[in-house]
Amino acid sequence: KAFVKNNLYHKVAPHFDTRVIEIYKKGSFTKLVIDANKEFVVNYGLKSEYWKYYDIKAFPEVVGYVKTSLKELASHYHALYQEKKFEKNKPENFQEAMRWYRDFLLSFPKEVESSLITYQMASLLLENKSFGQAAVEYEHAAYDFPYHEKSPDAGYYAVYAHRENLALVNQ
Numbered sequence: 001k002a003f004v005k006n007n008l009y010h011k012v013a014p015h016f017d018t019r020v021i022e023i024y025k026k027g028s029f030t031k032l033v034i035d036a037n038k039e040f041v042v043n044y045g046l047k048s049e050y051w052k053y054y055d056i057k058a059f060p061e062v063v064g065y066v067k068t069s070l071k072e073l074a075s076h077y078h079a080l081y082q083e084k085k086f087e088k089n090k091p092e093n094f095q096e097a098m099r100w101y102r103d104f105l106l107s108f109p110k111e112v113e114s115s116l117i118t119y120q121m122a123s124l125l126l127e128n129k130s131f132g133q134a135a136v137e138y139e140h141a142a143y144d145f146p147y148h149e150k151s152p153d154a155g156y157y158a159v160y161a162h163r164e165n166l167a168l169v170n171q
Contacts (some may be wrong), residue, residue: 004043009053014044014062021069023122037069037168045070046107067108071117074100078124094128097121115145119154126157131165 001020004013017040020139024032044050044066056063060134077097080086108114120135135158142154 008043009050009056014040014050014065017043018062018065034073037073041066041069041073042101045103049082067104069110070100070104071106071113073118074104074120078120081124082127094124097124115141115148116150118145121148122154122157122161126161129164131161131168135161135165 001016003010004016004020007013017036019075021036021040022035024036038102042048044062046056046063046066074097077093077100081090081093081097098121101117101124104117105114105121120138122141125131125134125137136156138158138161142151142158145151
């Protein structure tokens with residue numbers, strides 16, 4: 001961590017950071033893993049300063065780790081949002097999950113897993129009773145990607161979310 005702190009834009013800095021995260025994972029230090037993943041994504045996300053010094057195509061392992069970190073962060077906060085014992089933190093967990101879902105989709109819009117990430121984000125919106133937004137994202141998941149395992153469900157839930165949104169508007 002000291003090396004990275006003093007040499008953030010060094011060629012091997014992301015590799016040191018990934019090693020630290022893996023150590024935290026092996027030690028089951030969940031909070032440290034989450035914090036380190038956030039820091040990693042901020043430091044090496046596709047829009048970060050780091051990539052002004054290096055060609056993104058030359059470091060596929062770093063880009064892959066960014067992708068994995070974004071998925072883990074979104075899933076972690078989505079799970080916290082659903083957890084009854086964290087009810088009082090629901091708004092913060094919702095915002096965090098949405099942030100990481102959106103970051104993933106902005107960074108990797110054409111990736112194979114983007115359709116499933118879109119579906120998961122739409123599910124979070126539906127759980128949050130953000131029916132209008134959920135409908136739009138479900139439609140996106142159903143129709144704007146090649147057919148995938150969740151395409152039929154996404155189409156169904158898009159209609160469901162539209163109906164729920166109309167019911168709210170008509171009250």
